[in-house]
Amino acid sequence: MRFQDIPARLFRSLFKKRPDEWKVILLCMGVAATIWLLNKLNRDYTTRLSYPIEIDYDQSEVIPILPPPKSVEVNVTGYGWNLLRQSSWLGKRPLRYTPSNLPATRYITNAQLYPAVQEQLPDLELNFIVQDTLFLDFDARARRKVAVVVDSQKISLEEGYRIVSPIRIEPDSVTFVGAASRLDDLPPFLMISIREKEISEDYEEEIELDYPQDNLATLLTPQVRVSFETALFRQQSIQVPVRVRNVPSQLKQPILRDTTVLVNYYINTERPTTLTVDSFQVTANFRQLNEDSTLTLTLSRTPANVFNVTLRPVRIPLRDSL
Structure with a gap:
């Protein structure tokens, strides 16, 4: 029998085994693997482990700008069984570390972490911590009030209608909470727009504040109530006499070619x-x-309940012969 035929014969012989023979083969393989594993785990090894870490901080006082580190790499030596337990999540209790003087503290050195990590690994010898430094980025948690205003120039009213009351906003300011540096960048006020078109009645609606938010700047009041009153105005006209001031005494009256002017105005119906x-x-x-x-003509007195008062004409020429 040639040497190259041996693998083929062994392969064919395996498929000729009866089911009970297969059970014996698998049992033997399992026992052998178990003995090999037990033998390996009964030795000392040096390896690198990723150990979970939780940065403990007062959430009412500071806020992370970037996520704190979640793990630390350590080089350890220990018994195989202990290394197996630590390399799985079953035996790991996260290392809790509380940095001092947040948010001013920007990093944690491996020298600061070493005692805490060694305490968490009593069955292993900690050789060293792989990272020289764990970097932190925290900011003070703060609150800031921002005024809310309505863009009145863009309110769409039906033709002839006017707003006849103050525009009321409740509340007239909203509060943001988050990182102090982020809140410092907020605008001095939030401008909101009314989306309804051709309004022809008194208005009162809840308006959502469309402002981008994240964990660094959260809006506590997501909406405000806006209300105002409207009325229909009609155009009217009236002829009004023109009063001339500071006329030289040598000039004859009247000195204007036209002594009256047409006043156009809108009045609340x-x-x-x-x-x-x-x-x-x-x-x-x-x-x-x-x-x-x-x-040039000047409108020096108008009633309080009229709007958009205009003069026609706005200039009056003098008489040809004065």
């Missing part, structure tokens, strides 16, 4: 008020005569 020419006052100051011999 829900609170109608009868307005007269005396409700408005339009003046022209002769000392401010323009180079084109016109006087």
Whole structure:
């Protein structure tokens, strides 16, 4: 029989075994493996282990900017059984270490860790800690209030409607908690927008504060209530006489080509008020005569319940012969 035929014959013979013969073979293999493992575990070895560590700190006082280290690499010597237990998670009790003077402390040296790690490994000889330094990045936990304002320029109202009350925000400020350095970067106020279009009635809604958050800056109040009142305004007009001031005594009256001006205004239809020419006052100051011999008109008195008051025209020329 040639040497190269031996593996093939052995392979074929294995498949010719009866089930009870297979049981004997497997049993023998298991016993042999167990004896080999027990023999190996009864010796001393030197190896590297990853040991879990928990950085203990007062969560009400400081907050980690970066996650603290979760493990430390150690070089140890010990009995095989003890090394097996420590290399699995079954026998590991995480090392709890409390750094002093947080958040000022930025690192932990292996010399500081050595006594605590050795105490956690009583059955092993700690040769050294692999890392020279474990780095920390903590910040003081703080609170900061930020005002909330509504972008009133972007409130969409139906044509003819106006806001007739203060815009109320409840609460008018919100509180952030988190890392002090992160809170220092917050804006002085949070601007919120009202998304509804063509509002034509009194408004009162809860608005979510759309501000990016994470574990370094958390918003305690996620929403505010915004309310205001609206009213429908209609355009009206009235002719108002122009009062001229500081007219030189040698000039004849009247000195203006037109003595009245058209005043256009919007008035609240829900609170109608009868307005007269005396409700408005339009003046022209002769000392401010323009180079084109016109006087610029100024609206010096308007009623409190009108909006968007305009004059037409805004300048009146002098008479040709004065």
